Amino acid sequence: xxxxxxxxxxxxxxxxxxxxxxxxxxxxxxxxxxxxxxxxxxxxxxxxxxxxxxxxxxxxxxxxxxxxxxxxxxxxxxxxxxxxxxxxxxxxxxxxxxxxxxxxxxxxxxxxxxxxxxxxxxxxxxxxxxxxxxxxxxxxxxxxxxxxxxxxxxxxxxxxxxxxxxxxxxxxxxxxxxxxxxxxxxxxxxxxxxxxxxxxxxxxxxxxxxxxxxxxxxxxxxxxxxxxxxxxxxxxxxxxxxxxxxxxxxxxxxxxxxxxxxxxxxxxxxxxxxxxxxxxxxxxxxxxxxxxxxxxxxxxxxxxxxxxxxxxxxxxxxxxxxxxxxxxxxxxxxxxxxxxxxxxxxxxxxxxxxxxxxxxxxxxxxxxxxxxxxxxxxxxxxxxxxxxxxxxxxxxxxxxxxxxxxxxxxxxxxxxx
Numbered sequence: 433x434x435x436x437x438x439x440x441x442x443x444x445x446x447x448x449x450x451x452x453x454x455x456x457x458x459x460x461x462x463x464x465x466x467x468x469x470x471x472x473x474x475x476x477x478x479x480x481x482x483x484x485x486x487x488x489x490x491x492x493x494x495x496x497x498x499x500x501x502x503x504x505x506x507x508x509x510x511x512x513x514x515x516x517x518x519x520x521x522x523x524x525x526x527x528x529x530x531x532x533x534x535x536x537x538x539x540x541x542x543x544x545x546x547x548x549x550x551x552x553x554x555x556x557x558x559x560x561x562x563x564x565x566x567x568x569x570x571x572x573x574x575x576x577x578x579x580x581x582x583x584x585x586x587x588x589x590x591x592x593x594x595x596x597x598x599x600x601x602x603x604x605x606x607x608x609x610x611x612x613x614x615x616x617x618x619x620x621x622x623x624x625x626x627x628x629x630x631x632x633x634x635x636x637x638x639x640x641x642x643x644x645x646x647x648x649x650x651x652x653x654x655x656x657x658x659x660x661x662x663x664x665x666x667x668x669x670x671x672x673x674x675x676x677x678x679x680x681x682x683x684x685x686x687x688x689x690x691x692x693x694x695x696x697x698x699x700x701x702x703x704x705x706x707x708x709x710x711x712x713x714x715x716x717x718x719x720x721x722x723x724x725x726x727x728x729x730x731x732x733x734x735x736x737x738x739x740x741x742x743x744x745x746x747x748x749x750x751x752x753x754x755x756x757x758x759x760x761x762x763x764x765x766x767x768x769x770x771x772x773x774x775x776x777x778x779x780x781x782x783x784x785x786x787x788x789x790x791x792x793x794x795x796x797x798x799x800x801x802x803x804x805x806x807x808x809x810x811x812x813x814x815x816x817x818x819x820x821x822x823x824x825x826x827x828x829x830x831x832x833x834x835x836x837x838x839x840x841x842x843x844x845x846x847x848x849x
Contacts (some may be wrong), residue, residue: 571648718769
């Protein structure tokens with residue numbers, strides 16, 4: 433009888449919408465309508481954000497309180513008000529969330545409970561029988577939408593300039609506290625636990641051999657997966673290898689090392705304020721961002737502008753709609769504090785250089801926050817089987833340069849098929 437009830441509950445959960453509100457106590461839609469949680473079950477998941485939530489967002493945008501213009505002619509004080517106003521005006525008057533919602537629903541979304549936390553993920557299987565399972569992890573301030581333009585070329589390569597031998601099954605989870613994954617209610621969900629959860633997810637999906645990929649926090653999770661080396665993990669690819677300087681081996685640093693050290697020094701001096709705030713006071717920050725869509729947009733848009741290979745003109749690479757789609761995956765579920773909390777959990781402990789034995793491939797995109805030199809990788813990864821420096825693209829490589837990103841994964845993982 434109990435098994436029958438659980439099966440019925442699971443079946444009913446497939447038709448439940450996941451309604452979310454952005455932290456407004458005036459909306460009854462604040463409560464989440466989650467699929468019934470059944471330990472070990474993988475439940476189909478469909479987004480259907482209530483109209484009242486979107487109308488509340490529009491009201492907040494219309495009544496935003498703006499600061500005065502910056503006193504400089506560059507980005508040194510943060511996002512210029514004129515740039516943010518243009519983005520917010522588009523959000524208020526032209527942006528269509530239902531388009532993004534339909535795209536996510538069309539990919540195939542799922543949720544499963546791992547260690548008491550509901551994990552949301554995209555799962556798109558290739559029609560090619562020999563496809564290699566590929567686990568991809570996003571970072572902050574990204575989301576599963578970073579990969580939306582590479583899913584089709586990866587899963588259906590014959591329709592996108594490749595061959596059946598290039599095919600992947602794609603699995604893209606939302607980090608805990610991000611997107612439509614649950615928010616941890618206690619400490620402990622740092623990179624090691626997330627890596628363990630991802631291993632369980634791949635086992636739960638029935639994959640006995642797979643590869644993993646990541647940048648930003650995704651690189652941290654993927655590196656920890658490589659350290660743990662769970663059964664089935666054949667190798668990893670990183671587009672932001674965590675290669676902080678290893679001990680120098682005599683003599684002066686090479687020119688590439690000097691450039692990397694200079695970039696890291698500049699980042700620490702002028703570009704790391706967000707990480708210090710999120711690593712030390714994520715809760716305090718969350719109050720402001722969860723209450724103000726303009727504040728949430730500015731917090732994310734600044735990093736998209738700084739970290740894309742666009743010279744602070746991200747609209748030359750990403751459309752306003754694409755930028756806002758990603759911002760909506762923070763606003764709708766109200767993840768300002770919970771996403772920042774990952775910095776409190778892991779930034780000063782787990783986001784570190786880790787020596788690895790399993791096969792590691794790296795793609796270094798030209799506009800990355802810093803470009804790690806190959807010599808650092810050779811001293812850290814004992815089986816560095818692929819290395820390429822890509823002339824275009826930045827921190828959000830799959831989002832910015834999907835064709836180049838796909839080419840990198842095809843070239844890298846052909847060695848492990």
